[in-house]
Amino acid sequence: MRFSLTSRTSTDGVTEQPFTLGEIPGVLFTPQGATGPRPLILMGHGGGQHKKAPGVLAGAYRFAAEGGFAVVAIDAPNHGDRPKDERFVQFAGDMRARMAAGEDPTGLVAAMHELLAGQAVADWQAVLTAVQGLDHVGAGPVGYWGVSMGCGLGLPLLATEPRIHAAVLGLLGVQGLAETAARVTVPVQFLLQWDDxxxxxxxxxxxxxxxxxxxxxxxxxxxxxxxxxxxxxxxALQFFTRHLGMRSGASRRGTGSSIS
Amino acid sequence: MRFSLTSRTSTDGVTEQPFTLGEIPGVLFTPQGATGPRPLILMGHGGGQHKKAPGVLAGAYRFAAEGGFAVVAIDAPNHGDRPKDERFVQFAGDMRARMAAGEDPTGLVAAMHELLAGQAVADWQAVLTAVQGLDHVGAGPVGYWGVSMGCGLGLPLLATEPRIHAAVLGLLGVQGLAETAARVTVPVQFLLQWDDxxxxxxxxxxxxxxxxxxxxxxxxxxxxxxxxxxxxxxxALQFFTRHLGMRSGASRRGTGSSIS
Known part of the structure; x- marks a missing residue:
């Protein structure tokens, strides 16, 4: 797959680099002026959202600026800038209708995640390999952050991909996921909303x-x-720092001028 | 009540000052060389423990050394250096027997906390007033930390004492406490052990x-x-810092020589 990393813009101490890897659109966030290897956090967005949804951006900026991490977010299959296939459109329509009718959409949500999981896992594995090949990311420890659909697609990833060492997950129920969850063994911080x-x-x-x-x-x-x-x-920043390292200040940023 | 603060010893950047207030034995922990007002954390120990139990000490040292807080721990009624009354001894014996027999001690635990709560609340209120009169503590924001019995005695305190602004609680069930808990309105971080x-x-x-x-x-x-x-x-340190302030480094410690 062709990895095409476009020009960079920097705001608030963070550099954003949009990229495509084959057909996968993504964004890489690094501390401004970063050089050399650093821990990496993969961020998976929620259902109906995209790689620069507010919840993703808020985390990505803080993880990069305050934690010194590299952060990568991609559009999930059928989301953001990616084409939508017929089966997905059908699913999404059914789900909206059921929710509007006050029915429990849990089963359909689980089925939707299952529909997307195979492609999502393959996408993340390819993106991880590509991004770790960059000089200012490197092959350091890797974390995953994703809630709601980001958790539903993250669990199968964590269950099969040994390069990920810690994860923040949550906002999802057990339906269809018990066996997958049992295969996850890395440290997890799990978010639950009490009145969800x-x-x-x-x-x-x-x-x-x-x-x-x-x-x-x-x-x-x-x-x-x-x-x-x-x-x-x-x-989350404290959790990733505890498990992936970084944030000591000294190695947080590069010296500035020679950016690869 | 006579407030008698004894000589101080310092280890690892923290000064310990044992005290008695009337019949209540306690210890005040402050950053070494502290001068001027600072937020205060009250630490309540667990059942059968005392003011310098390992769990209390570990927290007290970190809250003082890293957070810049003053911390005070006291012996609960019938605990530590305090005399035990007959009714308490009877209760404690019954509880041990039930637990040894594999019975659920929950009801007895709740009854024991209720037995101690009136005195414990009065003790904390008097200690809070006395300790806040010291120059190196002062009348700043106040937090409470207590799990297990420390939670059982802390909830009635929080329900009635408006000078406490945030609390870390936990390791306790709802029995006998639902109404008291409903009257607690300050921010709470609640610890639960999943396999308790x-x-x-x-x-x-x-x-x-x-x-x-x-x-x-x-x-x-x-x-x-x-x-x-x-x-x-x-x-807990992050929680107290968020709600009570301090930890910026500058105001953490005094300049050293003139200790009041």
Whole structure:
């Protein structure tokens, strides 16, 4: 696959580099002036969102600027700048109709994630290889961040890809995922919204319970699906720093002038 | 009540000052060389423990040395250096017997906390007033840390004492505490051990649910009652810093020589 990394722009101490890898559109975020290897965080967006959705951007900027991490976000299959296939369009329409009718969409959500997971896992594996080939990323430790659909596609990735060492997940129930979750063994920080109208509380608790990781922490906060408090980004930064390293200040940024 | 603060010793950047306030034995921890006001954390120990139990000491040293906080720990009624009354001895014996017989001690634990709560709340209120009168503590924001019995005695304190602004609680079930918890409205970080053999999981989740606080976070980790992971102390430090202030470095310690 052709890896095409376009020009860079920098804001607030973070450099953004849009790229395409084959048909996968993505963005790489690094600390401004970064040189040399650093830990990498893969960020998977939610259903109906895209690689630069507000929740992704907010995390990516802080992980890069404050943590010194490289961060990569891509559009999931059928999302963002990618073409939508017929089966996906059908699924999405059914899901909207059921939710509008007040029905429980949990089964359909699980089926949708299963439909996308195979391609999503292959995409992430190819992107990981390509991005780690860059001088200012390198083959350091790797983390994954993804909630809701980002969790539904992240769990199969974590279950099969040994290069990922820690993950922030959540906002999803156990349906269809118990066996996959049991195969995840890396440290996990799992976010749950206590009053989530889209994910029944007992099923989210059951997904946390199903994770095979010996080191896993549940962070539950009041509020609905979209209401994760801002301080959970502080906690995610602390979690990734604990498991992937970096943030000591010294090695956070390059010296500036010679950017590869 | 006579407040008698004894001589100070310093280790690892933290000064310990044992004290008695009337019949209450306590210890004040401050950053070495501290001068001027600073936020204060009250630390309540677990059942059968005392003011310098390992879990209390570990937190107190980090909160003082890294956070710049003043920390005070006291012996709960019938604990540590305090005399034990007959009713308490009877209760404690019954509880041990029930636990040895494999019975659920939850009801007895709740009754024991209720027995101690009135005195414990009065003790903390008097200690808070006395300690805030010291130059190197002052009348800054106040937090409370206590799990297990420290939570059982902390909830009635938080429900009645308006000078406390944030609390780390946990390792306890809802029994006998639902109404008290509903009257707690300050931000709470609530610790739950996922495999706690002494506190049924659903009752601990119900106590978190019962808290009246709009800003509350549940942190659940695998393991039994005594197995809170060390990184929860990092999280508690971050939580108290967010709600009580301090930790910027500059105002963390005094300049050294003139200690009041």
């Amino acid at each position: 109208t889209r994910v029944p509380r007992d099923r989210a608790l059951a997904l946390f319970d199903a994770l095979g990781s010996a080191d896993k922490t549940l962070h539950a906060n009041p509020g609905d699906h979209g209401g994760i408090p801002a301080f959970e980004t502080d906690d | 053999t002494r506190v049924p999981r659903d009752r601990a989740l119900a106590l978190f649910d019962a808290l009246g606080s709009a800003d509350k976070t549940l942190h659940a980790n695998p393991g039994d009652h005594g197995g809170i992971p060390a990184f929860e102390t990092d999280d």
